[in-house]
Amino acid sequence: MTPPPTTRLLPRAYQPLFAHLEFRRLLPALAASDLGDGMSMVAVAWLAVQIAPPGRSGLLVGAAIAAYALPGAAGALIFSRWLRRFSAQRLLAADSWLRASLLGCVPLAWATGTLNPVLYVVLLAGSSVLHAWGSAGKYSLLAQTLPPDQRLAANALVSASASAAVVTGPALAGFLATAVSPAWIIGLDAASFAVLAVRIGRLGGVARTTSMSAPVDTERSAAGLRLLHSQPELLGVLALTWVFNFLYGPVEIALPLHVTQDLHAGSGLLGLYWTLFGVGAALGSLAAGVLRRLPLWPVTLTIVAGWGLTLVPFGLGAPASVSVACFALGGAIYGPFTALSFTLFQDRTPAAWLTTVLAARGAALLTAAPVGTALGGPLTAALGPRLTLATSGITTVVLAVVATGVWVRGQRRQIGSRPV
Structure with a gap:
Protein backbone atom coordinates (compact mmCIF):
# COMPACT_ATOMS: atom_id res chain seq x y z
CA MET A 1 0.00 0.00 0.00
CA ALA A 214 -6.98 -12.92 19.71
CA PRO A 215 -9.95 -14.07 21.79
CA VAL A 216 -9.98 -13.30 25.49
CA ASP A 217 -9.88 -16.21 27.90
CA THR A 218 -12.91 -15.31 29.96
CA GLU A 219 -12.12 -17.88 32.69
CA ARG A 220 -9.31 -15.73 34.02
CA SER A 221 -10.71 -13.39 36.67
CA ALA A 222 -9.59 -9.85 37.39
CA ALA A 223 -7.95 -9.93 33.99
CA GLY A 224 -6.46 -6.50 33.65
CA LEU A 225 -5.37 -6.01 37.25
CA ARG A 226 -3.92 -9.51 37.52
CA LEU A 227 -1.90 -9.14 34.35
CA LEU A 228 -0.60 -5.78 35.51
CA HIS A 229 0.44 -7.38 38.79
CA SER A 230 2.30 -10.12 36.94
CA GLN A 231 4.06 -7.71 34.57
CA PRO A 232 6.47 -5.51 36.58
CA GLU A 233 7.26 -3.32 33.57
CA LEU A 234 3.61 -2.53 32.84
CA LEU A 235 2.98 -1.92 36.53
CA GLY A 236 5.97 0.41 36.54
CA VAL A 237 4.61 2.39 33.58
CA LEU A 238 1.24 2.71 35.32
CA ALA A 239 2.82 3.76 38.64
CA LEU A 240 5.03 6.34 36.92
CA THR A 241 2.10 7.77 34.97
CA TRP A 242 -0.13 7.90 38.06
CA VAL A 243 2.42 9.78 40.17
CA PHE A 244 3.30 12.03 37.23
CA ASN A 245 -0.35 13.00 36.78
CA PHE A 246 -0.78 13.36 40.55
CA LEU A 247 2.13 15.80 40.78
CA TYR A 248 0.64 17.77 37.89
CA GLY A 249 -2.63 18.26 39.81
CA PRO A 250 -1.44 21.13 42.07
CA VAL A 251 -0.37 23.10 38.98
CA GLU A 252 -4.00 23.65 37.99
CA ILE A 253 -4.67 25.28 41.37
CA ALA A 254 -1.40 27.17 41.82
CA LEU A 255 -1.05 28.67 38.34
CA PRO A 256 -4.19 30.88 38.43
CA LEU A 257 -3.24 32.09 41.91
CA HIS A 258 0.32 32.75 40.77
CA VAL A 259 -1.03 34.96 37.99
CA THR A 260 -3.33 36.94 40.28
CA GLN A 261 -1.34 37.05 43.53
CA ASP A 262 2.32 36.96 42.47
CA LEU A 263 2.16 38.63 39.06
CA HIS A 264 -0.91 40.82 39.76
CA ALA A 265 -2.24 40.09 36.28
CA GLY A 266 -5.60 39.09 34.87
CA SER A 267 -7.25 36.29 32.95
CA GLY A 268 -5.52 37.26 29.72
CA LEU A 269 -2.13 36.17 31.03
CA LEU A 270 -3.60 32.95 32.45
CA GLY A 271 -5.14 32.21 29.06
CA LEU A 272 -1.78 32.82 27.43
CA TYR A 273 -0.11 30.28 29.73
CA TRP A 274 -2.61 27.55 28.86
CA THR A 275 -2.84 28.39 25.17
CA LEU A 276 0.91 28.16 24.68
CA PHE A 277 1.04 25.02 26.80
CA GLY A 278 -1.62 23.44 24.56
CA VAL A 279 0.18 24.49 21.40
CA GLY A 280 3.45 23.11 22.75
CA ALA A 281 1.76 19.84 23.76
CA ALA A 282 0.23 19.42 20.30
CA LEU A 283 3.59 20.00 18.61
CA GLY A 284 5.33 17.74 21.10
CA SER A 285 2.79 14.98 20.46
CA LEU A 286 3.53 15.17 16.75
CA ALA A 287 7.25 14.99 17.49
CA ALA A 288 6.69 11.69 19.27
CA GLY A 289 6.18 10.00 15.93
CA VAL A 290 9.86 10.38 15.08
CA LEU A 291 11.05 8.88 18.38
CA ARG A 292 10.19 5.28 17.47
CA ARG A 293 13.85 4.37 16.93
CA LEU A 294 14.84 5.53 20.42
CA PRO A 295 14.42 3.35 23.54
CA LEU A 296 10.99 4.21 24.94
CA TRP A 297 11.80 3.97 28.65
CA PRO A 298 14.74 6.43 28.68
CA VAL A 299 12.80 8.91 26.55
CA THR A 300 9.76 8.64 28.83
CA LEU A 301 11.85 9.24 31.96
CA THR A 302 13.57 12.21 30.30
CA ILE A 303 10.16 13.73 29.59
CA VAL A 304 9.17 13.43 33.26
CA ALA A 305 12.37 15.13 34.39
CA GLY A 306 12.13 17.79 31.68
CA TRP A 307 8.59 18.79 32.63
CA GLY A 308 9.62 19.12 36.27
CA LEU A 309 12.57 21.35 35.40
CA THR A 310 10.33 23.77 33.47
CA LEU A 311 8.39 24.47 36.68
CA VAL A 312 11.45 25.31 38.79
CA PRO A 313 11.84 28.90 37.42
CA PHE A 314 8.43 29.77 38.91
CA GLY A 315 9.91 29.28 42.38
CA LEU A 316 12.92 31.44 41.50
CA GLY A 317 10.72 34.46 40.90
CA ALA A 318 11.18 34.46 37.13
CA PRO A 319 9.35 37.27 35.30
CA ALA A 320 6.19 36.45 33.39
CA SER A 321 7.94 36.40 30.02
CA VAL A 322 10.34 33.71 31.22
CA SER A 323 7.73 31.60 33.01
CA VAL A 324 5.39 31.73 30.00
CA ALA A 325 8.22 30.50 27.77
CA CYS A 326 9.02 27.74 30.28
CA PHE A 327 5.39 26.66 30.44
CA ALA A 328 5.18 26.49 26.64
CA LEU A 329 8.41 24.47 26.59
CA GLY A 330 6.93 22.24 29.28
CA GLY A 331 3.93 21.56 27.06
CA ALA A 332 6.23 20.56 24.19
CA ILE A 333 8.24 18.29 26.50
CA TYR A 334 5.11 16.73 27.99
CA GLY A 335 3.43 16.26 24.59
CA PRO A 336 4.99 12.90 23.62
CA PHE A 337 4.37 11.31 27.04
CA THR A 338 0.87 9.99 26.38
CA ALA A 339 1.81 8.46 23.03
CA LEU A 340 4.93 6.83 24.49
CA SER A 341 3.02 5.51 27.50
CA PHE A 342 0.34 3.89 25.34
CA THR A 343 2.99 2.48 23.01
CA LEU A 344 4.76 0.81 25.92
CA PHE A 345 1.46 -0.83 26.92
CA GLN A 346 0.69 -1.86 23.34
CA ASP A 347 4.13 -3.39 22.83
CA ARG A 348 4.33 -5.22 26.17
CA THR A 349 0.74 -6.49 26.49
CA PRO A 350 -0.50 -9.70 24.80
CA ALA A 351 -3.08 -8.84 22.13
CA ALA A 352 -5.81 -10.84 23.88
CA TRP A 353 -5.46 -8.73 27.02
CA LEU A 354 -4.81 -5.28 25.57
CA THR A 355 -8.31 -3.79 25.83
CA THR A 356 -8.82 -5.09 29.38
CA VAL A 357 -5.41 -3.86 30.53
CA LEU A 358 -5.90 -0.42 28.98
CA ALA A 359 -9.31 -0.14 30.67
CA ALA A 360 -7.70 -0.95 34.02
CA ARG A 361 -5.02 1.63 33.25
CA GLY A 362 -7.62 4.26 32.45
CA ALA A 363 -9.60 3.53 35.61
CA ALA A 364 -6.51 3.90 37.78
CA LEU A 365 -5.36 7.12 36.14
CA LEU A 366 -8.75 8.81 36.42
CA THR A 367 -8.04 9.27 40.13
CA ALA A 368 -4.52 10.72 39.81
CA ALA A 369 -5.03 14.32 38.69
CA PRO A 370 -8.18 14.91 40.83
CA VAL A 371 -6.33 13.74 43.96
CA GLY A 372 -3.40 15.97 43.08
CA THR A 373 -5.72 18.89 42.43
CA ALA A 374 -7.43 18.35 45.78
CA LEU A 375 -4.01 18.45 47.46
CA GLY A 376 -3.14 21.61 45.54
CA GLY A 377 -5.59 23.74 47.53
CA PRO A 378 -4.11 23.27 51.03
CA LEU A 379 -0.58 23.09 49.59
CA THR A 380 -0.97 26.45 47.88
CA ALA A 381 -2.46 27.93 51.03
CA ALA A 382 0.55 26.73 53.04
CA LEU A 383 3.40 27.46 50.62
CA GLY A 384 1.98 30.08 48.29
CA PRO A 385 1.45 29.54 44.55
CA ARG A 386 5.04 30.22 43.51
CA LEU A 387 6.58 27.66 45.84
CA THR A 388 3.80 25.17 45.11
CA LEU A 389 4.68 25.24 41.41
CA ALA A 390 8.37 24.84 42.18
CA THR A 391 7.68 22.04 44.67
CA SER A 392 5.64 20.19 42.06
CA GLY A 393 8.51 20.56 39.60
CA ILE A 394 11.27 19.48 41.98
CA THR A 395 9.26 16.49 43.19
CA THR A 396 8.64 15.48 39.58
CA VAL A 397 12.39 15.57 38.91
CA VAL A 398 12.94 13.40 41.98
CA LEU A 399 10.30 11.00 40.61
CA ALA A 400 12.24 10.75 37.35
CA VAL A 401 15.52 10.09 39.19
CA VAL A 402 13.99 7.37 41.38
CA ALA A 403 12.21 5.76 38.41
CA THR A 404 15.46 5.81 36.43
CA GLY A 405 17.23 4.02 39.25
CA VAL A 406 14.51 1.36 39.40
CA TRP A 407 14.62 0.90 35.62
CA VAL A 408 18.42 0.59 35.52
CA ARG A 409 18.30 -1.96 38.33
CA GLY A 410 15.70 -3.97 36.43
CA GLN A 411 17.80 -3.90 33.28
CA ARG A 412 20.83 -5.18 35.20
CA ARG A 413 18.77 -8.01 36.68
CA GLN A 414 17.60 -9.02 33.21
CA ILE A 415 21.16 -9.05 31.90
CA GLY A 416 22.36 -11.02 34.93
CA SER A 417 19.61 -13.62 34.58
CA ARG A 418 20.39 -14.40 30.93
CA PRO A 419 22.17 -17.71 30.35
CA VAL A 420 25.81 -17.39 29.40
Whole structure:
Protein backbone atom coordinates (compact mmCIF):
# COMPACT_ATOMS: atom_id res chain seq x y z
CA MET A 1 0.00 0.00 0.00
CA THR A 2 1.22 3.51 -0.79
CA PRO A 3 0.09 6.68 0.98
CA PRO A 4 -2.18 9.08 -0.91
CA PRO A 5 -0.38 11.92 -2.74
CA THR A 6 -1.88 14.50 -0.37
CA THR A 7 0.05 13.02 2.58
CA ARG A 8 3.50 13.34 1.01
CA LEU A 9 3.95 16.72 2.67
CA LEU A 10 3.75 15.03 6.09
CA PRO A 11 6.90 13.95 7.95
CA ARG A 12 8.16 10.58 6.75
CA ALA A 13 7.23 8.84 10.02
CA TYR A 14 3.52 9.58 9.47
CA GLN A 15 3.17 8.86 5.77
CA PRO A 16 2.78 5.05 6.07
CA LEU A 17 -0.20 5.50 8.40
CA PHE A 18 -2.33 6.95 5.63
CA ALA A 19 -1.75 3.93 3.44
CA HIS A 20 -4.20 2.18 5.79
CA LEU A 21 -7.72 3.01 4.65
CA GLU A 22 -9.29 2.23 8.03
CA PHE A 23 -6.95 4.56 9.90
CA ARG A 24 -7.38 7.28 7.30
CA ARG A 25 -11.14 7.17 7.75
CA LEU A 26 -11.08 6.84 11.54
CA LEU A 27 -8.72 9.72 12.37
CA PRO A 28 -11.09 12.60 11.38
CA ALA A 29 -13.89 11.06 13.46
CA LEU A 30 -11.58 10.75 16.47
CA ALA A 31 -10.51 14.38 15.99
CA ALA A 32 -14.17 15.47 15.86
CA SER A 33 -14.91 13.77 19.19
CA ASP A 34 -11.79 15.34 20.71
CA LEU A 35 -13.00 18.76 19.59
CA GLY A 36 -16.42 18.06 21.05
CA ASP A 37 -14.91 17.17 24.41
CA GLY A 38 -12.73 20.28 24.21
CA MET A 39 -15.82 22.45 23.82
CA SER A 40 -17.48 20.67 26.73
CA MET A 41 -14.58 21.65 29.00
CA VAL A 42 -16.19 25.08 29.01
CA ALA A 43 -19.83 24.20 28.34
CA VAL A 44 -20.31 21.68 31.17
CA ALA A 45 -19.22 24.12 33.88
CA TRP A 46 -20.95 27.07 32.25
CA LEU A 47 -24.32 25.35 32.02
CA ALA A 48 -23.98 24.23 35.64
CA VAL A 49 -23.60 27.87 36.68
CA GLN A 50 -26.74 28.79 34.73
CA ILE A 51 -29.02 26.12 36.19
CA ALA A 52 -27.65 26.05 39.76
CA PRO A 53 -29.87 27.26 42.62
CA PRO A 54 -28.79 30.56 44.17
CA GLY A 55 -25.63 30.16 46.21
CA ARG A 56 -25.03 26.59 45.01
CA SER A 57 -23.21 27.19 41.74
CA GLY A 58 -19.82 26.10 43.11
CA LEU A 59 -21.20 22.78 44.34
CA LEU A 60 -22.97 22.05 41.07
CA VAL A 61 -19.96 22.98 38.96
CA GLY A 62 -17.79 20.58 40.97
CA ALA A 63 -20.40 17.83 40.77
CA ALA A 64 -20.86 18.33 37.02
CA ILE A 65 -17.14 18.23 36.25
CA ALA A 66 -16.68 15.14 38.42
CA ALA A 67 -19.69 13.43 36.83
CA TYR A 68 -18.29 14.11 33.36
CA ALA A 69 -15.09 12.17 34.15
CA LEU A 70 -14.93 10.04 37.28
CA PRO A 71 -17.68 7.40 36.69
CA GLY A 72 -15.45 5.94 33.99
CA ALA A 73 -13.23 4.51 36.75
CA ALA A 74 -16.20 2.75 38.34
CA GLY A 75 -17.39 1.50 34.97
CA ALA A 76 -14.00 -0.01 34.21
CA LEU A 77 -14.24 -2.16 37.33
CA ILE A 78 -17.97 -2.87 37.56
CA PHE A 79 -18.44 -3.97 33.95
CA SER A 80 -15.09 -5.72 33.52
CA ARG A 81 -16.63 -9.20 33.74
CA TRP A 82 -18.80 -8.55 30.70
CA LEU A 83 -17.03 -5.95 28.62
CA ARG A 84 -13.61 -7.59 28.50
CA ARG A 85 -15.19 -10.13 26.11
CA PHE A 86 -15.98 -7.39 23.60
CA SER A 87 -13.74 -6.46 20.69
CA ALA A 88 -12.02 -3.08 20.74
CA GLN A 89 -14.28 -1.93 17.92
CA ARG A 90 -17.49 -2.78 19.83
CA LEU A 91 -16.22 -1.11 23.01
CA LEU A 92 -15.39 2.14 21.25
CA ALA A 93 -18.75 2.07 19.46
CA ALA A 94 -20.65 1.37 22.70
CA ASP A 95 -18.96 4.26 24.51
CA SER A 96 -19.56 6.60 21.56
CA TRP A 97 -23.25 5.75 21.25
CA LEU A 98 -23.77 6.08 25.02
CA ARG A 99 -22.12 9.50 25.11
CA ALA A 100 -24.00 10.63 22.01
CA SER A 101 -27.34 9.53 23.46
CA LEU A 102 -27.05 10.88 27.01
CA LEU A 103 -25.21 14.09 26.17
CA GLY A 104 -27.78 14.62 23.43
CA CYS A 105 -30.50 14.57 26.09
CA VAL A 106 -29.00 17.68 27.72
CA PRO A 107 -30.04 20.20 25.01
CA LEU A 108 -33.39 18.42 24.62
CA ALA A 109 -34.10 18.76 28.35
CA TRP A 110 -32.92 22.37 28.22
CA ALA A 111 -35.21 23.17 25.30
CA THR A 112 -38.24 21.58 26.99
CA GLY A 113 -37.56 23.27 30.34
CA THR A 114 -37.06 19.98 32.20
CA LEU A 115 -33.32 20.24 32.86
CA ASN A 116 -32.58 20.49 36.58
CA PRO A 117 -29.34 19.98 38.55
CA VAL A 118 -30.06 16.36 39.47
CA LEU A 119 -30.98 15.34 35.91
CA TYR A 120 -27.96 17.19 34.57
CA VAL A 121 -25.48 15.39 36.83
CA VAL A 122 -27.15 12.03 36.14
CA LEU A 123 -26.89 12.51 32.37
CA LEU A 124 -23.24 13.55 32.60
CA ALA A 125 -22.40 10.64 34.89
CA GLY A 126 -24.17 8.13 32.67
CA SER A 127 -22.39 9.42 29.59
CA SER A 128 -18.97 8.74 31.11
CA VAL A 129 -19.57 5.26 32.56
CA LEU A 130 -17.97 3.46 29.62
CA HIS A 131 -15.39 6.09 28.76
CA ALA A 132 -12.42 4.17 30.21
CA TRP A 133 -13.44 1.21 28.07
CA GLY A 134 -13.91 3.48 25.06
CA SER A 135 -10.41 4.91 25.45
CA ALA A 136 -9.03 1.40 25.86
CA GLY A 137 -10.90 0.31 22.75
CA LYS A 138 -9.52 3.25 20.78
CA TYR A 139 -5.87 2.50 21.47
CA SER A 140 -6.43 -1.25 21.16
CA LEU A 141 -8.01 -0.69 17.77
CA LEU A 142 -4.98 1.30 16.67
CA ALA A 143 -2.69 -1.51 17.82
CA GLN A 144 -4.81 -4.12 16.01
CA THR A 145 -5.13 -2.19 12.77
CA LEU A 146 -1.52 -1.05 12.38
CA PRO A 147 1.81 -2.92 12.42
CA PRO A 148 3.96 -2.50 15.57
CA ASP A 149 6.46 -0.12 13.95
CA GLN A 150 3.66 2.36 13.14
CA ARG A 151 1.92 2.39 16.53
CA LEU A 152 3.95 5.20 18.07
CA ALA A 153 3.26 7.50 15.11
CA ALA A 154 -0.47 6.70 15.28
CA ASN A 155 -0.56 7.27 19.05
CA ALA A 156 1.27 10.56 18.49
CA LEU A 157 -1.31 11.78 15.98
CA VAL A 158 -4.20 10.83 18.25
CA SER A 159 -2.50 12.51 21.24
CA ALA A 160 -1.81 15.63 19.18
CA SER A 161 -5.50 15.76 18.26
CA ALA A 162 -6.46 15.67 21.95
CA SER A 163 -3.90 18.37 22.82
CA ALA A 164 -5.06 20.61 19.98
CA ALA A 165 -8.65 20.21 21.15
CA VAL A 166 -7.68 21.59 24.56
CA VAL A 167 -6.68 24.81 22.77
CA THR A 168 -9.33 25.09 20.05
CA GLY A 169 -12.29 23.53 21.85
CA PRO A 170 -12.67 26.05 24.70
CA ALA A 171 -12.01 28.95 22.32
CA LEU A 172 -14.68 27.71 19.92
CA ALA A 173 -17.10 27.13 22.80
CA GLY A 174 -16.53 30.67 24.04
CA PHE A 175 -17.29 32.03 20.59
CA LEU A 176 -20.44 29.93 20.16
CA ALA A 177 -21.69 30.77 23.65
CA THR A 178 -22.18 34.37 22.59
CA ALA A 179 -25.00 33.17 20.33
CA VAL A 180 -26.37 29.94 21.85
CA SER A 181 -26.83 28.29 25.23
CA PRO A 182 -24.01 26.05 26.49
CA ALA A 183 -26.58 23.23 26.42
CA TRP A 184 -26.45 23.33 22.62
CA ILE A 185 -22.65 23.22 22.73
CA ILE A 186 -22.91 19.99 24.73
CA GLY A 187 -25.28 18.85 21.99
CA LEU A 188 -22.47 19.41 19.48
CA ASP A 189 -20.26 17.20 21.64
CA ALA A 190 -22.99 14.55 21.46
CA ALA A 191 -23.13 14.91 17.67
CA SER A 192 -19.36 14.47 17.42
CA PHE A 193 -19.61 11.12 19.22
CA ALA A 194 -22.49 10.09 16.98
CA VAL A 195 -20.22 10.75 14.00
CA LEU A 196 -17.51 8.62 15.61
CA ALA A 197 -19.97 5.80 16.36
CA VAL A 198 -21.20 5.74 12.76
CA ARG A 199 -17.65 5.71 11.42
CA ILE A 200 -16.69 2.80 13.72
CA GLY A 201 -19.70 0.86 12.47
CA ARG A 202 -18.43 1.28 8.92
CA LEU A 203 -14.93 -0.02 9.58
CA GLY A 204 -14.02 -2.80 7.19
CA GLY A 205 -12.90 -6.32 7.84
CA VAL A 206 -9.32 -5.52 8.87
CA ALA A 207 -10.14 -4.38 12.39
CA ARG A 208 -12.79 -7.05 12.87
CA THR A 209 -10.53 -9.84 11.68
CA THR A 210 -7.62 -8.73 13.81
CA SER A 211 -9.69 -8.37 16.95
CA MET A 212 -11.26 -11.80 16.45
CA SER A 213 -7.86 -13.45 16.03
CA ALA A 214 -6.98 -12.92 19.71
CA PRO A 215 -9.95 -14.07 21.79
CA VAL A 216 -9.98 -13.30 25.49
CA ASP A 217 -9.88 -16.21 27.90
CA THR A 218 -12.91 -15.31 29.96
CA GLU A 219 -12.12 -17.88 32.69
CA ARG A 220 -9.31 -15.73 34.02
CA SER A 221 -10.71 -13.39 36.67
CA ALA A 222 -9.59 -9.85 37.39
CA ALA A 223 -7.95 -9.93 33.99
CA GLY A 224 -6.46 -6.50 33.65
CA LEU A 225 -5.37 -6.01 37.25
CA ARG A 226 -3.92 -9.51 37.52
CA LEU A 227 -1.90 -9.14 34.35
CA LEU A 228 -0.60 -5.78 35.51
CA HIS A 229 0.44 -7.38 38.79
CA SER A 230 2.30 -10.12 36.94
CA GLN A 231 4.06 -7.71 34.57
CA PRO A 232 6.47 -5.51 36.58
CA GLU A 233 7.26 -3.32 33.57
CA LEU A 234 3.61 -2.53 32.84
CA LEU A 235 2.98 -1.92 36.53
CA GLY A 236 5.97 0.41 36.54
CA VAL A 237 4.61 2.39 33.58
CA LEU A 238 1.24 2.71 35.32
CA ALA A 239 2.82 3.76 38.64
CA LEU A 240 5.03 6.34 36.92
CA THR A 241 2.10 7.77 34.97
CA TRP A 242 -0.13 7.90 38.06
CA VAL A 243 2.42 9.78 40.17
CA PHE A 244 3.30 12.03 37.23
CA ASN A 245 -0.35 13.00 36.78
CA PHE A 246 -0.78 13.36 40.55
CA LEU A 247 2.13 15.80 40.78
CA TYR A 248 0.64 17.77 37.89
CA GLY A 249 -2.63 18.26 39.81
CA PRO A 250 -1.44 21.13 42.07
CA VAL A 251 -0.37 23.10 38.98
CA GLU A 252 -4.00 23.65 37.99
CA ILE A 253 -4.67 25.28 41.37
CA ALA A 254 -1.40 27.17 41.82
CA LEU A 255 -1.05 28.67 38.34
CA PRO A 256 -4.19 30.88 38.43
CA LEU A 257 -3.24 32.09 41.91
CA HIS A 258 0.32 32.75 40.77
CA VAL A 259 -1.03 34.96 37.99
CA THR A 260 -3.33 36.94 40.28
CA GLN A 261 -1.34 37.05 43.53
CA ASP A 262 2.32 36.96 42.47
CA LEU A 263 2.16 38.63 39.06
CA HIS A 264 -0.91 40.82 39.76
CA ALA A 265 -2.24 40.09 36.28
CA GLY A 266 -5.60 39.09 34.87
CA SER A 267 -7.25 36.29 32.95
CA GLY A 268 -5.52 37.26 29.72
CA LEU A 269 -2.13 36.17 31.03
CA LEU A 270 -3.60 32.95 32.45
CA GLY A 271 -5.14 32.21 29.06
CA LEU A 272 -1.78 32.82 27.43
CA TYR A 273 -0.11 30.28 29.73
CA TRP A 274 -2.61 27.55 28.86
CA THR A 275 -2.84 28.39 25.17
CA LEU A 276 0.91 28.16 24.68
CA PHE A 277 1.04 25.02 26.80
CA GLY A 278 -1.62 23.44 24.56
CA VAL A 279 0.18 24.49 21.40
CA GLY A 280 3.45 23.11 22.75
CA ALA A 281 1.76 19.84 23.76
CA ALA A 282 0.23 19.42 20.30
CA LEU A 283 3.59 20.00 18.61
CA GLY A 284 5.33 17.74 21.10
CA SER A 285 2.79 14.98 20.46
CA LEU A 286 3.53 15.17 16.75
CA ALA A 287 7.25 14.99 17.49
CA ALA A 288 6.69 11.69 19.27
CA GLY A 289 6.18 10.00 15.93
CA VAL A 290 9.86 10.38 15.08
CA LEU A 291 11.05 8.88 18.38
CA ARG A 292 10.19 5.28 17.47
CA ARG A 293 13.85 4.37 16.93
CA LEU A 294 14.84 5.53 20.42
CA PRO A 295 14.42 3.35 23.54
CA LEU A 296 10.99 4.21 24.94
CA TRP A 297 11.80 3.97 28.65
CA PRO A 298 14.74 6.43 28.68
CA VAL A 299 12.80 8.91 26.55
CA THR A 300 9.76 8.64 28.83
CA LEU A 301 11.85 9.24 31.96
CA THR A 302 13.57 12.21 30.30
CA ILE A 303 10.16 13.73 29.59
CA VAL A 304 9.17 13.43 33.26
CA ALA A 305 12.37 15.13 34.39
CA GLY A 306 12.13 17.79 31.68
CA TRP A 307 8.59 18.79 32.63
CA GLY A 308 9.62 19.12 36.27
CA LEU A 309 12.57 21.35 35.40
CA THR A 310 10.33 23.77 33.47
CA LEU A 311 8.39 24.47 36.68
CA VAL A 312 11.45 25.31 38.79
CA PRO A 313 11.84 28.90 37.42
CA PHE A 314 8.43 29.77 38.91
CA GLY A 315 9.91 29.28 42.38
CA LEU A 316 12.92 31.44 41.50
CA GLY A 317 10.72 34.46 40.90
CA ALA A 318 11.18 34.46 37.13
CA PRO A 319 9.35 37.27 35.30
CA ALA A 320 6.19 36.45 33.39
CA SER A 321 7.94 36.40 30.02
CA VAL A 322 10.34 33.71 31.22
CA SER A 323 7.73 31.60 33.01
CA VAL A 324 5.39 31.73 30.00
CA ALA A 325 8.22 30.50 27.77
CA CYS A 326 9.02 27.74 30.28
CA PHE A 327 5.39 26.66 30.44
CA ALA A 328 5.18 26.49 26.64
CA LEU A 329 8.41 24.47 26.59
CA GLY A 330 6.93 22.24 29.28
CA GLY A 331 3.93 21.56 27.06
CA ALA A 332 6.23 20.56 24.19
CA ILE A 333 8.24 18.29 26.50
CA TYR A 334 5.11 16.73 27.99
CA GLY A 335 3.43 16.26 24.59
CA PRO A 336 4.99 12.90 23.62
CA PHE A 337 4.37 11.31 27.04
CA THR A 338 0.87 9.99 26.38
CA ALA A 339 1.81 8.46 23.03
CA LEU A 340 4.93 6.83 24.49
CA SER A 341 3.02 5.51 27.50
CA PHE A 342 0.34 3.89 25.34
CA THR A 343 2.99 2.48 23.01
CA LEU A 344 4.76 0.81 25.92
CA PHE A 345 1.46 -0.83 26.92
CA GLN A 346 0.69 -1.86 23.34
CA ASP A 347 4.13 -3.39 22.83
CA ARG A 348 4.33 -5.22 26.17
CA THR A 349 0.74 -6.49 26.49
CA PRO A 350 -0.50 -9.70 24.80
CA ALA A 351 -3.08 -8.84 22.13
CA ALA A 352 -5.81 -10.84 23.88
CA TRP A 353 -5.46 -8.73 27.02
CA LEU A 354 -4.81 -5.28 25.57
CA THR A 355 -8.31 -3.79 25.83
CA THR A 356 -8.82 -5.09 29.38
CA VAL A 357 -5.41 -3.86 30.53
CA LEU A 358 -5.90 -0.42 28.98
CA ALA A 359 -9.31 -0.14 30.67
CA ALA A 360 -7.70 -0.95 34.02
CA ARG A 361 -5.02 1.63 33.25
CA GLY A 362 -7.62 4.26 32.45
CA ALA A 363 -9.60 3.53 35.61
CA ALA A 364 -6.51 3.90 37.78
CA LEU A 365 -5.36 7.12 36.14
CA LEU A 366 -8.75 8.81 36.42
CA THR A 367 -8.04 9.27 40.13
CA ALA A 368 -4.52 10.72 39.81
CA ALA A 369 -5.03 14.32 38.69
CA PRO A 370 -8.18 14.91 40.83
CA VAL A 371 -6.33 13.74 43.96
CA GLY A 372 -3.40 15.97 43.08
CA THR A 373 -5.72 18.89 42.43
CA ALA A 374 -7.43 18.35 45.78
CA LEU A 375 -4.01 18.45 47.46
CA GLY A 376 -3.14 21.61 45.54
CA GLY A 377 -5.59 23.74 47.53
CA PRO A 378 -4.11 23.27 51.03
CA LEU A 379 -0.58 23.09 49.59
CA THR A 380 -0.97 26.45 47.88
CA ALA A 381 -2.46 27.93 51.03
CA ALA A 382 0.55 26.73 53.04
CA LEU A 383 3.40 27.46 50.62
CA GLY A 384 1.98 30.08 48.29
CA PRO A 385 1.45 29.54 44.55
CA ARG A 386 5.04 30.22 43.51
CA LEU A 387 6.58 27.66 45.84
CA THR A 388 3.80 25.17 45.11
CA LEU A 389 4.68 25.24 41.41
CA ALA A 390 8.37 24.84 42.18
CA THR A 391 7.68 22.04 44.67
CA SER A 392 5.64 20.19 42.06
CA GLY A 393 8.51 20.56 39.60
CA ILE A 394 11.27 19.48 41.98
CA THR A 395 9.26 16.49 43.19
CA THR A 396 8.64 15.48 39.58
CA VAL A 397 12.39 15.57 38.91
CA VAL A 398 12.94 13.40 41.98
CA LEU A 399 10.30 11.00 40.61
CA ALA A 400 12.24 10.75 37.35
CA VAL A 401 15.52 10.09 39.19
CA VAL A 402 13.99 7.37 41.38
CA ALA A 403 12.21 5.76 38.41
CA THR A 404 15.46 5.81 36.43
CA GLY A 405 17.23 4.02 39.25
CA VAL A 406 14.51 1.36 39.40
CA TRP A 407 14.62 0.90 35.62
CA VAL A 408 18.42 0.59 35.52
CA ARG A 409 18.30 -1.96 38.33
CA GLY A 410 15.70 -3.97 36.43
CA GLN A 411 17.80 -3.90 33.28
CA ARG A 412 20.83 -5.18 35.20
CA ARG A 413 18.77 -8.01 36.68
CA GLN A 414 17.60 -9.02 33.21
CA ILE A 415 21.16 -9.05 31.90
CA GLY A 416 22.36 -11.02 34.93
CA SER A 417 19.61 -13.62 34.58
CA ARG A 418 20.39 -14.40 30.93
CA PRO A 419 22.17 -17.71 30.35
CA VAL A 420 25.81 -17.39 29.40
